[in-house]
Amino acid sequence: MQTIDKLERKINALPIDVVVPFSDVNIQGVSKDTIRKYLHRLHERGSISIVQRGHFKRIEPFHELLFVYGSLKKGFYNNILLEKSTRRLGKASTVGKFAMFEDSFGNYPYLVNKPINRILGELYEIQRKELLERIDEFEGVPDYYKRKRIKVKTHEGVCFAYAYIRVGVDIPVDQKPLKVWKNNSDYKVGELKSFLEKLQ
Known part of the structure; x- marks a missing residue:
């Protein structure tokens, strides 16, 4: 399974609209910089919203x-x-x-x-x-x-x-x-x- 898919599965388990620090998201063997990069990609996809520096929240899907x-x-x-x-x-x-x-x-x-x-x-x-x-x-x-x-x-x-x-x-x-x-x-x-x- 690709890193971004693992990350998305973790995020989908979070409650909607609860603000979470980037540092709370860990995937074994994946650096913090890589996770940060993928979180920004998920923001562009509309899976999460980056609400302030280093924090995000899961949002309702929008299509x-x-x-x-x-x-x-x-x-x-x-x-x-x-x-x-x-x-x-x-x-x-x-x-x-x-x-x-x-x-x-x-x-x-x-x-x-x-x-x-x-x-x-x-x-x-x-x-x-x-x-x-x-x-x-x-x-x-x-x-x-x-x-x-x-x-x-x-x-x-x-x-x-x-x-x-x-x-x-x-x-x-x-x-x-x-x-x-x-x-x-x-x-x-x-x-x-x-x-x-x-x-x-």
Whole structure:
């Protein structure tokens, strides 16, 4: 059995929300530094919460699915928010149809509850409640976006996941609705050329 599995079994025997010093966790033949490293890994997994220096508590497991379609996707600049306490489950698409448009500067896309396209994105499992709350804050919930459960499809089948959807916004008349948001320079240049050609 691997060290992290032994550690997790020990921790699962602890009561929930009781603060424990790191030094109370011992595994024969494993150094304190290694145990500390694995405790931090279990914190990222959402098994424990490090509450202060050298102390942790076991917490209730937290697992929510999040469908992302913009700058939170892998390889995009805000994916850093999903690097810890998440598991990327792969590509996904919405089962229902939505309209997706870019903000006026092309920095990010947003979904509108209008049945036009099935949207392509990615599915993540969020493993810490406070991370989902942090993403809510980042997305401007509830004023800018609403977090709603929608049906999404992956290679494993259909499930419900949260997605961020704009409400009370005017649909841009000068934009073609997107199926997938790319935000790369070649794509932007192509869109600009297409726009300029229409003006001639």
